[in-house]
Each structure stands twice: as structure tokens, then as C-alpha cells.
Amino acid sequence: MDINWNFSFGWLFAGILIFIAGGAVVFFYRQIAENFAHGVSSYDKVKLAGIIICALGIIVMTNLHTLILRLFVSAVFKR
Secondary structure (H helix, E strand, C coil): CCCCCCCCHHHHHHHHHHHHHHHHHHHCHHHHHHHHCCHHHHHHHHHHHHHHHHHHHHHHHCCCHHHHHHHHHHHHCCC
8 A cells, every 4th residue: 555645735725725614614603503504503513514624624735635535445445
């Protein structure tokens, strides 16, 4: 199994955009929950989704998503 990690400026900028989107969800969670979800009962769910999006943005920024996907695919589909 080939485990290589390469830095990429393209994925860095894509990760920054994903992180900013997640930060906006965390910052505006009340407005998002009231307009797109079921109101007060989903405030925490929307905030959790924003935090997960931020974590995904950090993983994409460091270009670890390709490594994680490669490890997962090689574990599921043995070559």
C-alpha cells in the first residue's frame, strides 16, 4: 500500500473555503435553524453540523482527505 502525502495549494484554498462555510454555519446557526430547519429544537444540530464542516475543512486544507480515502478504499477493496 502506497501512503504518500503531498501538499497542494489548490486543496488548501478549497479547505479554507469549506472552513469559512462551516464557520458561517456556526456563526449564523439561529437564523439557519429558524429558516431551514424546525426552529429552536434544531439549534444544536445545526451548530454540530457547522463544527463537522469546519473539521472537514481542516482535513481538506492539510490534504489528508486523499490519504484517508485511500486507506479506507484499500481496506474495503483488497487488492
